Amino acid sequence: MTKTPNQKWTDEIVEHRKKCQRILLVSPAIRYVGLINEYGRTLTGIIKQGTTPLLKPVQVRNEFFLISTLLSMRNNNYLAIGDIDYAIFKHKKVTLLTFSKKEGTYYISLDPDVTFDLLSEIIGKIKKLI
Numbered sequence: 001m002t003k004t005p006n007q008k009w010t011d012e013i014v015e016h017r018k019k020c021q022r023i024l025l026v027s028p029a030i031r032y033v034g035l036i037n038e039y040g041r042t043l044t045g046i047i048k049q050g051t052t053p054l055l056k057p058v059q060v061r062n063e064f065f066l067i068s069t070l071l072s073m074r075n076n077n078y079l080a081i082g083d084i085d086y087a088i089f090k091h092k093k094v095t096l097l098t099f100s101k102k103e104g105t106y107y108i109s110l111d112p113d114v115t116f117d118l119l120s121e122i123i124g125k126i127k128k129l130i
């Protein structure tokens with residue numbers, strides 16, 4: 001029996017969600033893992049149990065749109081400077097890590113006090129998973 005396009009899409013989202021769950025387990029410093037598309041729309045996302053979100057839903061939509069727009073514009077220069085491997089955004093209350101892949105952008109938030117060494121270790125483990 002062949003799958004409908006909707007069933008195929010659902011299967012893809014389930015696989016992406018499983019990948020996000022595996023990423024969440026990489027480190028206790030990870031607060032949130034999600035996959036967003038090129039328009040900033042959330043395909044799947046998981047907040048670590050017991051974590052209080054820092055942003056309201058409207059702020060999250062704006063943040064994801066901003067990140068996806070920034071990364072899309074950066075991708076236009078890939079021929080000159082190469083593909084984006086990952087990006088780190090360090091804020092006082094959170095550290096953000098993004099990975100651009102063909103299926104979308106993995107958006108990961110971490111505790112603000114994550115050290116550079118731990119961040120490097122987390123990046124290495126996530127790269128192996130995605």
